[in-house]
Amino acid sequence: MPPKEKQLAKTTQAAVVAYGDWSEDQMNKESKEMSSGGDFWKVPVGRTTVRFLPPKIGWPSPFVIQHQHFINMPGVEKAIIFACPKMHESKKCLACEKADKLETSGNSRDAKAAKNLRPSKRVMANVVIDPKNPENSVSIWAFGKRVYDALKAIRTDDENGGNFLDPIGGFNIGVLRVGTGKDDTAYTLTPGREQSKLVNMDWIEIQRDLRQLLRIPTVDQQNRLFDGEDPKDVWGDKEEVGAPATPKRGKKDVIDVDVDDGQRTAEDDLFDDEVDLD
Numbered sequence: 233m234p235p236k237e238k239q240l241a242k243t244t245q246a247a248v249v250a251y252g253d254w255s256e257d258q259m260n261k262e263s264k265e266m267s268s269g270g271d272f273w274k275v276p277v278g279r280t281t282v283r284f285l286p287p288k289i290g291w292p293s294p295f296v297i298q299h300q301h302f303i304n305m306p307g308v309e310k311a312i313i314f315a316c317p318k319m320h321e322s323k324k325c326l327a328c329e330k331a332d333k334l335e336t337s338g339n340s341r342d343a344k345a346a347k348n349l350r351p352s353k354r355v356m357a358n359v360v361i362d363p364k365n366p367e368n369s370v371s372i373w374a375f376g377k378r379v380y381d382a383l384k385a386i387r388t389d390d391e392n393g394g395n396f397l398d399p400i401g402g403f404n405i406g407v408l409r410v411g412t413g414k415d416d417t418a419y420t421l422t423p424g425r426e427q428s429k430l431v432n433m434d435w436i437e438i439q440r441d442l443r444q445l446l447r448i449p450t451v452d453q454q455n456r457l458f459d460g461e462d463p464k465d466v467w468g469d470k471e472e473v474g475a476p477a478t479p480k481r482g483k484k485d486v487i488d489v490d491v492d493d494g495q496r497t498a499e500d501d502l503f504d505d506e507v508d509l510d
C-alpha cells in the first residue's frame with residue numbers, strides 16, 4: 233500500500249486528511265483506456281511467462297467473469313460486443329430475448345442463430361507479462377474456460393502447484409500457445425518451478441478493477457448497437473470527436489443474426505460451459 237493510502241486507512245474515524253487527485257493527465261490516460269477497452273494481452277504463439285496478481289483488499293476474487301454477447305449481424309461490419317444486462321444486472325437484454333424466441337421455433341437454423349446470440353463467458357485477470365522485469369506494467373488477460381480450469385488445477389495441486397497468487401510465496405506461470413486459428417489454438421499452463429516474490433509490489437495497487445471494464449448497455453444503447461451505430465458513439469467514447477458518423481441502418485424491430493460464426497475466436501468458443509469460481 234502506498235503511504236497515502238495507509239494514512240487514509242488509519243483515519244477512517246477522524247477527519248480524512250489524505251486523499252488522491254484526479255489530474256488532467258490521469259483523465260487523458262483514462263479516456264484513452266476507455267476507448268481502447270484497456271490493455272488487453274494478445275497471447276503470442278510460443279512460451280511466455282506471466283504472473284497473476286492477488287486481488288486488492290475488498291475484491292472477492294482476482295478474476296471477473298464476463299457474460300459477453302458477441303454478435304455478427306448482416307450489414308454491420310464489426311461484431312457487436314457487450315456484457316449481458318440480464319446476466320450481470322437482471323435487466324432487459326434484447327439479445328437474450330431474441331434467443332429465447334428463436335429457440336421455441338423448433339427449426340435447426342433458428343436454434344443455431346439462438347446459440348450465436350447467447351452470451352459466452354470470458355474470465356478477465358490482471359497479469360504481468362515477463363514479471364522478472366520490475367519496469368513492466370500490468371496487463372489484462374481475457375481467457376476461456378480451458379485456461380481457467382488449468383489455473384484451478386494448479387491452485388489446488390499441493391504437490392506441483394499451490395497458491396500462485398501469493399505475492400511472496402507464489403510463483404510465475406508459463407503459458408505456451410500453439411496455433412492461431414479457431415480450431416488449432418491451444419494453451420498449456422505450467423507452474424513455475426520456484427517460488428518467487430513479486431519484484432514490484434506496486435503492481436498490486438495499480439491493477440485495474442476489472443468490474444469497471446464490463447460494458448453493460450441500457451435498452452437504448454442496445455437498440456443503437458443493433459441499428460449499426462458506431463460503438464464509440466453508443467458508449468460515449470470521446471476518441472473520435474468530429475469524425476463522420478457511421479450511416480445508420482434503417483430501424484429494425486427484430487434482431488437479425490448471422491448464422492455463420494464469423495469472427496469468433498477459438499477462445500470464445502471455449503466458453504460454452506459453466507465457469508465456476510469456487
Ligand SMILES: [Zn+2]
Nearest residue numbers: 316318325328
Ligand atoms: Zn443477454
